[in-house]
Amino acid sequence: MAQFDVYVNPNPASRDVVPYVVDVQSRLLSAAATRLTLPLRRWSPAHAGLPRRLVPEVRVLKEAFVLYAHQAAAVETRLLKKPVTSLAGQSADIVGAIDAVISGA
Numbered sequence: 001m002a003q004f005d006v007y008v009n010p011n012p013a014s015r016d017v018v019p020y021v022v023d024v025q026s027r028l029l030s031a032a033a034t035r036l037t038l039p040l041r042r043w044s045p046a047h048a049g050l051p052r053r054l055v056p057e058v059r060v061l062k063e064a065f066v067l068y069a070h071q072a073a074a075v076e077t078r079l080l081k082k083p084v085t086s087l088a089g090q091s092a093d094i095v096g097a098i099d100a101v102i103s104g105a
Contacts, residue, residue: 001035001077003027004088006060009039010079017041020060021075022067022087024094034074038094040065054100056093060085069097 005023009015021037043057043064055066061084087094 005083006085007080037075039068039071069101
């Protein structure tokens with residue numbers, strides 16, 4: 001598993017709204033039974049008023065999503081199957097969103 005890999009949301013109950021999650025956990029914790037993930041919500045006009053630093057827009061398979069860093073959750077590693085893509089190219093935005101949650105900056 002690699003940091004910033006994107007997986008299908010393993011929770012079928014929330015998959016319509018949050019089709020994917022992104023793994024943000026450092027490889028230093030690769031032996032852990034869980035991974036820290038951030039939900040990727042489908043983009044909608046309602047997201048337009050939210051601070052871009054806190055909820056950056058990302059693309060997965062050419063579709064727009066909004067990353068909700070403030071809704072981080074641990075997911076059991078065994079539930080995350082094959083990654084569909086990587087957001088490593090947007091790591092600065094993702095780390096910035098996590099920082100915004102923690103520091104408010």
